[in-house]
Amino acid sequence: xxxxxxxxxxxxxxxxxxxxxxxxxxxxxxxxxxxxxxxxxxxxxxxxxxxxxxxxxxxxxxxxxxxxxxxxxxxxxxxxxxxxxxxxxxxxxxxxxxxxxxxxxxxxxxxxxxxxxxxxxxxxxxxxxxxxxxxxxxxxxxxxxxxxxxxxxxxxxxxxxxxxxxxxxxxxxxxx
Numbered sequence: 437x438x439x440x441x442x443x444x445x446x447x448x449x450x451x452x453x454x455x456x457x458x459x460x461x462x463x464x465x466x467x468x469x470x471x472x473x474x475x476x477x478x479x480x481x482x483x484x485x486x487x488x489x490x491x492x493x494x495x496x497x498x499x500x501x502x503x504x505x506x507x508x509x510x511x512x513x514x515x516x517x518x519x520x521x522x523x524x525x526x527x528x529x530x531x532x533x534x535x536x537x538x539x540x541x542x543x544x545x546x547x548x549x550x551x552x553x554x555x556x557x558x559x560x561x562x563x564x565x566x567x568x569x570x571x572x573x574x575x576x577x578x579x580x581x582x583x584x585x586x587x588x589x590x591x592x593x594x595x596x597x598x599x600x601x602x603x604x605x606x607x608x609x610x611x612x
Contacts, residue, residue: 471503472503472585472587472589472590472591473501473502473503473504473505473555473583473584473585473589473590473591474500474501474502474503474504474557474583474591475498475501475507475581475582475583475591475592475593476498476499476500476501476502476559477498477499477500477593477596478496478497478498478499478578478581478593478596478597479495479496479497479499479597480494480495480496480576480577480578480596480597480598480599481494481495481496481599482494482495482576482599482601483601484601484602485601485602485603485604486568486601486602486603486604487568487603487604487605487606488568488569488570488571488603488604488605488606489567489568489606490567490568490603491521491565491566491567491568492518492565492566492567492568492574492576492601493563493565494511494563494564494565494566494576494599495561495562495563496509496511496561496562496563496564496578496597497559497560497561497562498559498560498562498581498583499559500558500559501556501557501558501559501560501583502557503555503557503585503586503589504555504556504557504560504583504584504585505548505549505553505555505556505584505585505586506532506546506547506548506549506583506584507528507545507546507547507560507581507582507583507584508544508545508546508547508580508581508582509544509545509562509578509580509581510541510542510543510544510545510578510579510580510581511542511543511545511564511576511577511578512541512542512575512576512577512578512579513542513543513566513574513575513576513577514574514575514576515540516569516570517568517569517570517572517573517574517601517603518566518567518568518569518574518576518601519566519567519569520538520543520564520565520566521564521565521566521567522538523536524536524563524564524565525543525545525562525563525564526561526562526563526564528545528547528560528562529547529556529560531549531550531553531556532547532548532549532550532553533547533548533550534546534547535547536564541579542577542579543564545562545564555585555586568601568603569603570603571603571604571605572602572603573600573601573602573603574600574601574603575598575599575600575601576598576599576600576601577595577597577598577599578593578595578596578597578598579594579595579596580592580593580594580596581593581596
């Protein structure tokens with residue numbers, strides 16, 4: 437049977453003690469890690485009734501957020517009834533960079549704070565605009581929201597909000 441040397445036992449003891457100290461320090465810090473970002477709640481409002489060709493103004497708000505360094509919000513819409521107006525998305529909170537990209541599943545609103553800017557919290561208002569294309573009901577939805585804190589922690593919401601817009605046909609001129 438092989439016995440360990442005193443040097444090996446000291447090294448093993450130091451590693452065990454170091455691992456135990458690291459583990460206990462992480463347990464003590466667990467509440468700070470557990471807090472993370474908070475996505476809050478989503479409110480969505482749009483122009484309720486328009487005529488084909490009119491603008492549909494959309495107001496979106498993340499209420500009650502906490503510890504947000506960046507976010508991605510997807511705004512879904514009926515592509516046969518509405519068209520996103522490129523460049524119409526409002527800038528996010530001051531001290532950050534905003535991007536809006538239209539795709540098959542909706543408009544992706546991306547925001548990130550810059551450099552060492554602190555995370556933000558509270559209400560985050562956003563606006564964007566669509567043009568109505570065809571008569572009928574058109575749904576605008578917020579299928580997903582993801583917020584990220586400065587350490588990479590996330591909080592997500594799914595099926596967060598929906599709003600139906602009624603698009604009326606253009607009036608048919610009557611001959612005189």
